[in-house]
Amino acid sequence: MSTSAGTLTPSRKRSKWDQEDENEEAQPPLSIKPSKRRVKARTRSPEPSQPDASTSAGQALPSPFRSSHSVYVPPRTRHPSILPSRSVYSYERLNQIEEGSYGVVFRARDKQNGDIVALKKLKxxxxxxxxxxxxxxxxxxxxxxxxxNVVGIREVVVGDTLTQVFVVMDFIEHDLKSLLTLMPSPFLQSEIKTLMLQLLSAVNHCHANWILHRDLKTSNLLMNNRGTIKVADFGLARRYGDPVGVGGMTQLVVTLWYRAPEILLGATTYSTAVDMWSVGCIFAELLLKEPLFQAQNEIELLSMIFKLLGPPTNNSWPDYSSLPLAKSLSLPSPQPPQFRQKFHYLTTAGIDLMMSLLTYDPERRITAEEALRHPYFTESPLPKHPDLFGSFPSAAAGEKKRKVFDSPSAPARVADYKLLTEFDETS
Structure with missing residues (x-):
């Protein structure tokens, strides 16, 4: 019995994968004409699923079993690309900006394109x-x-160890807290309106995307030299659902001076209204050039709130008595709100916006979307364009305040001081 080079041992059990590979190996080159016996043995027409043996270029098509991916899985180009995190050494460290509870922030330069960024090293x-x-x-x-009006995140980079993780964000020159401290005079009314519109726009966008910031304050509001503010430091932020606060939410949120009264009284479910109370405190701080409630503890803070707004009543806050810590407090005697005495130069519309933000009942507190349409922003003076804001030296960028040389003081009168004319007379 004659054998050929392609003959296999009949005792070997062959699978379909083996047969396909062998057929490809045993197939003669396209330039050799197959024998009549082999052609006669393959008189059946090929199945529709089988590709043609050759192409116009004279090259064999790959077998369907040799496909690079399954026919049921779309090509990789339809999926988002997954890239490893870059090294932190792609950035040149310039100086440290500040250190907070959740990280240390540095100013750095991207070595590839030269962009100045802020690197937040997570603790x-x-x-x-x-x-x-x-x-x-x-x-x-x-x-x-x-x-x-929200600080932009660029990427997350890593160092040499598992504890070296950095969040790369846009660098902004100032924060409002430092700016209010160093400014020789407070912001103008037109400038305050511009800042408040930007803040309300950012808060409204966060709430529309189901994000609670829970730590709005002037030190977390960054401002560049073009009059644009950006909300930063989302370390206490969290996503919430509807209804808000299902399963309870922590009370350890919001810096004390900007904390809403419902949190101070032990509420475990709260809403976007806690951010709006903080916005009201920021509004007051922009007007006064100092924080509104500078309290040492929660009891003192509640006392300051009661003094400004008057003690809560069943009319102003129907759910007050149901709060966990309400029964442990003795309310002062009823008195009217003291907003007009506190903000002397604020217009009637401005007082109304302030009272709408600093409202006891969270259900009645104004929302960011409603505040953007408040008449305070359409009365004179109108909001100033951000490009018309003044610029200041940036402490975060390591810039020092320009030294101001004092002008000579007026001459002091001395008894034996002789005028120039007296010298002329004696000479």
Missing amino acids: LDEEKNGFPITALREINALMSCRHE
């Missing part, structure tokens, strides 16, 4: 439960709330 050295939830919430919130 992971003492973390025992894996990656901190606060950092995950901050990154998720910044990615969900991309807005012209």
